[in-house]
Amino acid sequence: MFYRIPKFNYYRASTLNEALDLVSSLNDFKVLAGGTDLVIDLKVRRYTVKNVVDISRIKELDYIADDGDRVRIGALTKLQSIADSPIIREKAPVLADAVREMASWQIRNVATIGGNLCNASPAADTAPPLYVLNATLRLVSKEGEREVPITEFFLGPRKTALRSRELLKEIVIPHEPDCGASFLKLGRRNSFTLSVVAVATLVKVDKNKFADVRIALNSVAPTPVRARKAEECLKGKEISLNNITEAAKLVLHDISPISDVRASAEYRKDMSVVLTRDSLIKSLERVGIKV
Amino acid sequence: MIRFIFGRRNYYPSSGEIMASIEDPYVLIDKWLRAKEFIVVGKGVARTDAFEKALGKAKYVEDYFQSGILFIKQVLSTEPHARIKGINVEEALRKPKVVRVITASDIPGENQVGYALPDQPLLAEGKVRFHGEVVALVVAEDIDAALEASESVRINYEPLPHILDPLEALQRKDVLVHEEVGSNIAFRTRIRKGNVEEGFSKADVIVENEYRTHHQDHLYLEPEGALAIPGLDGRLTVITAAQYPHLAQSIIARVLGVPASDIKVIVPYMGGGFGGKDDEGPLTAAKAALTAYLTGRPSFILYTREESMRTHPKREATIIKYKSGAARDGKLTAIDVTIIHDTGAYANRGPFILWRATVHASGPYHVPHAKVDGYCVYTNKVYQGSFRGFGNPSVQFAAEAQMDELARKLGMDPVEFRLRNMLRPGLTTITNQLLDHSVGIADAVEQLAKVSGWYSKRREYGVSTGRFRRGIGIGVAWHGISTSRGVPDWSNAYIKIDKDGSVTAFTGIVEMGQGSPTSSHRQIVAEVLGAPIEKIKVTFGTSDAPDGGATHASRGTSIGAIGVLVAAAKIRERLNKLASELLNCSPDEVVIREGKVYVRGDVERSITWEELIKHAYSRGVDLSATGYFFLPKGKFDDTVGQGQAYPAFSYVAMIAEVEVDTETGKVRVLKVWPALAAGRIINPQQVEGQIEGAAVQGMGYVLMEQLVFDDKGRLLNPDLTDYVVPTALDVPEIAKPVYVEDLFKYGPFGAKGVGEMALIPAPAAIANAVSHALGVRITKLPITPEAVYFEVKKHGLIK
């Protein structure tokens, strides 16, 4: 409990190539982006490492690019830049909604989206919106680049599909014009709070039916999860409050919450259902449907 | 400029004539109480520290730290209850830059710092009684070295069975937190007024409930810290964050075994206290002083947030069993209350806290028959202590829930029911104290009900069966001024006027955000002397000022400022006398206002403030004075809890409007309306700040704050990630307060006390509003979304 940051060697990369050189030559290291997770974790000794590679000054990984049919976000883009970005607000507003509710203005100006994902906390708030947006992550190492769908990226608390000498380079979000999406977070106060449960949903509508439904939650399983059962149940179904309410109950099949100082498992379960229903209703509102 | 006429009197009057001025504090307090017009009192005068603080230039303890000063790190117990078989410091001492490791055996004086009972060591001795108790101090050349070495102090524990539940602790004799006591009961209180059996036999309705309230951490922005410098100013000088410099001084002297006169304590600006630094401040100071004394070098201690939360005393957790009865005419007939305070490992100020809870158990109502029993119970948890409200918010929460339930059973409106029973001049309290003056609560509640739209909202809300349900609730409370029963209380300060007419007041009252020394004290001095307010400086938080008591119990601007008023008033009498000689009028005709000294009704016959002061220096008028005042106290019989409990009471009420989301359990406080009957409002701007801060702190306590302990009594959330307090976005709208200025005869200009007030009825008001919204009685705090949700589910309020 005495928070003394243990000694380590500090390396700073100013280009992606330099960073890749460093991580391929060093052993026993951690990558430092905004440091809002890592520095605390080093202090409480969640990790003890010999080397820290600071990638926060790599300008080439700080961007939001609009390619028309997709949006690309550099891993080192600050959360506040995402919240403020007209591109994100237009093409992936649900991500902006989630980011605006994260942490505080001060933290959002240091914390990066890449750090939020690579930290792989079950409570990561950028995960549910990126899940429902079908985002993919572009990972890079000396060996080359590969793409991983975000749903395959998280393996467990603090565990990801990143290989040991690999970095997250960017997040790719396909642009889907005719959909409604929303994000709801239940915390222990109105702002600056970690989620007890958070839900993102995305709907596409055809006539009066659900053409596509995506539901993702955090803080209710070892990783953020998609609620496939509930999604399947709604696809092709008529849009009605009853159908939504019934389907929302099915999220319980895909979650396995625990009890901790923030909430009990039972409360998290019940709230997952409530928030899923509310979020679906809100997503429908965004495509002009009131239920 | 010199216009005065020297007529009948000698130009040099004998000093005897001038010294014949009034010096009796009773006369002076009364004289200023009767003032009808004010120059600065009652106005929103800006505090002197506003700019410094807004610009980040104000200095706090930590800002006096420089490199080269020794750093102290505490080693905390990892056991809830264990014998200390040995402490091995060898490995720690071998670490680089380590200077010393200090344990109980190094203490040259007494290792005994219990405030109410002699049960508490500064550093654990023989045994540890809670997870987090301080066992040793590691001293090193810098912070990193101290932190590193603190991990190498090896303590050999022999674990003992521990006890966390106060009800279990009450029963058991085999596990004792303090063997020498013979039970786990640290202290008992009792009240016996009238005959409760008779009272209940006259009742038409009876309500009986058990209430539970929880711990609260102060979470001041600035954690505890102290810097001790040997030899500075000829003494061991300690700069520290403590609410009572003279108490810190005496605790340090006791621990070191030296006279108090060898110790000087300075309290600079403080980043919040709320009572926590009343208890922990002197102990923090003693640790730094002990280190400086043993090493001969300046030594500095600063708690981390985790350390602060693990070690410093908390708001008491309580179990309150409450039975009350009322007759059909809406009059209370009797109460029977049992109060159990979980005091944790040490009594600390627990007995005083329990007395306050006991004496206030009825709420501000007249009850003919009362029986109250209080138990302060030891457990192996971090101990309880002073926190804004001091035992009162929990018991008012219980009392006010009872009032609502009685009103419901009687079919009466809750405000109407309260007004029928409210204390008024001429009535007695449950300690049989006759209230003779300064009881403005009924008026305040009537006004509050009007401005909040109570009667219509109370009818309208609470009937919805939809998802979002509104409710409105009231909490009314009282809070005795000064120390309870016969415990001595006094005020003092020292004032001097320099040759240039500038004025300095020296007080031990501290500035911890509330602003007493930087606003109301200056106003009082300026008002009484008539000097321009810019010329008045208040030097606060120093043990070199006369001991005028602590900055706690809402006394900074009330009892704490009597000394300032009396000292200024003595000098004013002398100045009036002098001016009357100079202006050739009677002393009563002298007006001193904003730097001008003139004859009432003849502004032309005048001199300036500076001229007056020059004359005083050249004619032998003493321009320095102390303002000692010993508060008169009545008799109190502890065995039956009958007698004068407090010289007077402050009163407060709060109405809260809430909206409950029945599907998530989330409670939104939409608006609160506060009302205060706390005597004279010396500075409305400061009082509003205190009310708003207290209302939000109270709301946080009720809705979100909670300490979570594991089965070893270890605190699981000693940090800002998981100990959740309100943010700006959680703050409800707070209405302009209703003030009833029910003057208190010994208060400066009639002021009672404000600091704690608005927190006290907040739990009651919010819980009553939630109960109204749901139609379900809330008996347990905190009312987190989760708690509300399961309450809703249990009662089948939603499908």
Ligand SMILES: Cc1cc2nc3c(=O)[nH]c(=O)nc-3n(C[C@H](O)[C@H](O)[C@H](O)COP(=O)(O)OP(=O)(O)OC[C@H]3O[C@@H](n4cnc5c(N)ncnc54)[C@H](O)[C@@H]3O)c2cc1C
């Ligand atoms: C006060 C406070 C409030 C917070 N509130 C929230 C909140 O509301 N919601 C929420 O989800 N989080 C919250 N967080 C957590 C944190 O701020 C976020 O997770 C943040 O996005 C982490 O980003 P970072 O740049 O600071 O990551 P860092 O701490 O620098 O890194 C985090 C982890 O990711 C790894 N990493 C970082 N970048 C890369 C990369 N490009 N490739 C490979 N690995 C990488 C690091 O090695 C490390 O293991 C909060 C934190 C604090 C301190």
